[in-house]
Amino acid sequence: MVKNNIKNACLVVIGNEILTGRTQDKNINHIAKELFKVGILLNYVCVIPDIQKTIVKEIRRLKKDFDYVITTGGIGPTHDDITAESISFAVKREYKLHQGAFKELIKYYKKIKSELTDARKKMAYMPSGSKLIKNKVSGAPGFNIENIYVFAGIPSIVEAMMREFVKSIKNKNKFYSSSITTKLFESKIANILAIAEKNFTDVSIGSYPIFDGKPRGVEIVISSLANKKNAQKAKKFIQTEINNII
Amino acid sequence: MVKNNIKNACLVVIGNEILTGRTQDKNINHIAKELFKVGILLNYVCVIPDIQKTIVKEIRRLKKDFDYVITTGGIGPTHDDITAESISFAVKREYKLHQGAFKELIKYYKKIKSELTDARKKMAYMPSGSKLIKNKVSGAPGFNIENIYVFAGIPSIVEAMMREFVKSIKNKNKFYSSSITTKLFESKIANILAIAEKNFTDVSIGSYPIFDGKPRGVEIVISSLANKKNAQKAKKFIQTEINNII
Numbered sequence: 001m002v003k004n005n006i007k008n009a010c011l012v013v014i015g016n017e018i019l020t021g022r023t024q025d026k027n028i029n030h031i032a033k034e035l036f037k038v039g040i041l042l043n044y045v046c047v048i049p050d051i052q053k054t055i056v057k058e059i060r061r062l063k064k065d066f067d068y069v070i071t072t073g074g075i076g077p078t079h080d081d082i083t084a085e086s087i088s089f090a091v092k093r094e095y096k097l098h099q100g101a102f103k104e105l106i107k108y109y110k111k112i113k114s115e116l117t118d119a120r121k122k123m124a125y126m127p128s129g130s131k132l133i134k135n136k137v138s139g140a141p142g143f144n145i146e147n148i149y150v151f152a153g154i155p156s157i158v159e160a161m162m163r164e165f166v167k168s169i170k171n172k173n174k175f176y177s178s179s180i181t182t183k184l185f186e187s188k189i190a191n192i193l194a195i196a197e198k199n200f201t202d203v204s205i206g207s208y209p210i211f212d213g214k215p216r217g218v219e220i221v222i223s224s225l226a227n228k229k230n231a232q233k234a235k236k237f238i239q240t241e242i243n244n245i246i
Numbered sequence: 247m248v249k250n251n252i253k254n255a256c257l258v259v260i261g262n263e264i265l266t267g268r269t270q271d272k273n274i275n276h277i278a279k280e281l282f283k284v285g286i287l288l289n290y291v292c293v294i295p296d297i298q299k300t301i302v303k304e305i306r307r308l309k310k311d312f313d314y315v316i317t318t319g320g321i322g323p324t325h326d327d328i329t330a331e332s333i334s335f336a337v338k339r340e341y342k343l344h345q346g347a348f349k350e351l352i353k354y355y356k357k358i359k360s361e362l363t364d365a366r367k368k369m370a371y372m373p374s375g376s377k378l379i380k381n382k383v384s385g386a387p388g389f390n391i392e393n394i395y396v397f398a399g400i401p402s403i404v405e406a407m408m409r410e411f412v413k414s415i416k417n418k419n420k421f422y423s424s425s426i427t428t429k430l431f432e433s434k435i436a437n438i439l440a441i442a443e444k445n446f447t448d449v450s451i452g453s454y455p456i457f458d459g460k461p462r463g464v465e466i467v468i469s470s471l472a473n474k475k476n477a478q479k480a481k482k483f484i485q486t487e488i489n490n491i492i
Contacts, residue, residue: 213402
C-alpha cells in the first residue's frame, strides 16, 4: 500500500510470555520509534501465542496488507521456538538448513568456545530462499523472506536486527513532528484542536493529557509525513489560539 | 469460546501514540497479569490507530471470537477520542448521552471545582444500553456493551477500571504456574522440554533465555489452567532430568 511513496508496516509479537504478563514487552516501543525515524508508518501491532496455526493465519492475513511485516520472538533453540517453521508454512516454502546461517553459528560458537548442539543448529533452519539478518550479539541470525522480517525476542538482539533492517531501507522518509505543552485542560482546547484538524489536511494532531492523579495539562503533538509546511502552519495556528485564551 | 469453562479475552489498544513510539504502553502488561490471576486466557492483543473504520473493523472481527474484548484509549474529551462513537457504530447502537455517566461527571467536576464544559460532557456519550465501569481517579467512566469493555488509556485509570472488571467476573479460575531456573543453556535442555511437552497434555511449557550480552541460563515456566496435577508432574519430570545432566 503505497501512498505518496509512504510505506507502512505491521509488527507481530510472538510469545506466550507477553500474553500471560510474565514479560513486559520492550520491542514494540523500540521498533515503533525506529520506523518513525525513517518515515515508515507502523499501522498495526499484534501479540499472538506460540501456536503454529495462529502464526500462519496472522502472517498470511497481514503480508497482503502491509509493505513490511516484522515479527519478534520464537527463533531460539527450544521446542516452543516455532516461528521459522510456521513462517515457512505460511509462505509455502521448504523449511530447511540455510548454509550461510549455519556458517554464522559455527563461527559464533567457536568464538565463545561452546558446542554447536543439534538444538542450536535448529536456529539455522528457515524458509528456503531467505536472506539473513545478521546479529553480532547472539550469533543466530534473523531472516527476511518476501516482505516478512523475522527478528529474535530478546531486546538487545532486536535492536541489532533493527539496525540491519534500517540499513536495508533505501528510500528513507522523514516525519515532521513537533509538540506544544500547555497547562490548559484538554476540554479547554478541544475546540481549537477540532478546528485545526479540519483545516489542515495531511496533518495528524494528537492530544495527550498530562496526568498524575489530577489533570495537569496537555501535550499536543502535530505531525505529518506528506506535508511538513501544513504541519508547521497547524502548529502556529494552535499556538496562537491557545495564547488568545490564556 | 468456552473450553473446560476457561474463558478467553483479547485486548485492543487504541492510540497513534503507541504506534509512533511516542508512548511506551504499560497497559498490556498490567491487564495480562490481572487476567492471568483470575484464570482468563489473554489470547490476542492488537494496537491500532485512532481511525474509526479500523476500530469498527477490528471490534466486529474480535467480538465474535473472544469471550471478552477489552479496549484501552480514546475516551477523553478531544477530537481524537473517537472510541465510544466507533464502538456504538460497531455494535449498531445509538451513540447517546448516558444519564448515569453524566451524573458522575457533574459530581466529579463539582468536587474538583472545575467547569463541566461541552468537551467534557462528551465523555458521557456512549452506545445506548451501556453499563458503566466507574473510576474514582478521573471521574469519567468506561463502559461495557455486549462483551466489550471500554477503558481509558491512562495507566492509573486503567488499573482502577480493571479492578471493577475483575470484581464483575463471577467464576474466577486459577492458573497453576511454577518455574525452574537453571544455568544450563536452552540448547542443552531442549530435548528434555520437547519430551515433557509431548508427555504432559494440557500443560504449557515455556523456556526463556536469561541473557545479558551472553546467555546465562534459562527460566522454564510450567503452567496449566485445566490440569494442575499434570503441571506438577511435568515440573518434577523436568527437574529430575535436569539434575541427571548437571
